[in-house]
C-alpha cells in the first residue's frame with residue numbers, strides 16, 4: 001500500500017485521501033448530524049466540537065481532500081459557491097480596492113457592484129483577454145484583492161494565472177482565482193502563484209447536480225484566512241453534513257469525469273473544426 005504522500009490526485013480523490021474511520025474501520029466517513037456537542041462536569045467540551053456553525057466533523061475529511069488536491073494549507077467548505085465568494089470579499093475594508101474581470105460569473109459581478117456601492121470599496125474591471133488592462137487597473141497599496149476567473153464563465157477566455165499573480169503581488173494585493181471551470185485535476189492555481197483558489201463545487205467537483213456547495217483553498221494559514229473562517233462562522237453560510245457527505249462521494253470520481261468531459265469536448269471541437277457555418281471553434 002502506498003504511503004499518503006505518494007497518492008496520486010486520482011487515488012487521493014477516489015479514496016478520500018485514504019480515509020479510514022478510526023472507530024469502525026469504515027472507508028467512508030459516518031454522517032454525523034448533531035448540531036450541538038456535550039460538555040463534561042467541568043463545563044469543557046467532551047470532543048473537538050462545540051456547535052455546528054463553528055465547525056462540523058462532516059467538513060473534516062472533505063476539507064482535507066480539497067486542500068490536498070489543490071496543494072493548499074487548508075480548505076473551507078460553504079453552503080454555496082456564492083457564500084464562499086461573499087466570505088472572501090467580506091474581509092475587505094471600506095476605502096480599499098478590488099480588481100476583477102469585466103465579464104465573469106454574473107453572481108460575482110453583481111455582488112462586487114453591490115459592495116462597491118454600499119460599502120465604499122473601489123472596483124476596477126478589466127478585459128480578461130488583455131493582461132495589460134489588469135496591470136493598469138491595480139492601485140499599489142490600495143488594491144487588496146485581484147479576483148480572476150479562468151476560464152471565464154461564459155466566454156471561456158483564459159487568464160494567465162502566473163502573470164496575474166505577479167501583478168497582484170507587486171501592488172501588495174492577493175490573487176484569488178475562481179477555478180470552477182478548471183478543476184484541480186488539470187489546473188492548480190496555487191502552483192501558479194495564486195493565494196486563494198475558489199470552486200463552485202456545485203459544478204465539476206460534485207458532478208451530480210444534487211449538491212450546492214462552495215470551496216475555498218488557501219496557500220497560507222494567515223490572518224485573512226482566519227478572518228474568512230470567522231465570517232463563515234458568523235454569517236452561517238455553512239455546508240450541511242448531508243451535502244458535505246454527498247460532495248465527498250461525488251469528488252471520488254472527479255478525475256474520471258473530468259477526463260471524459262475533456263475527451264467529449266475535444267471530439268465536439270474536432271467535429272466542428274472545419275464547419276463553414278461556424279466563425280470560430
Ligand SMILES: Cc1ncc(COP(=O)(O)O)c(C=O)c1O
Nearest residue numbers: 080081082105153180200202213
Ligand atoms: C464560475 C462560477 N463561479 C461561481 C458560481 C457560483 O456558484 P454557486 O452557484 O455554487 O453559488 C458559479 C455558478 O454557476 C460559476 O459558474
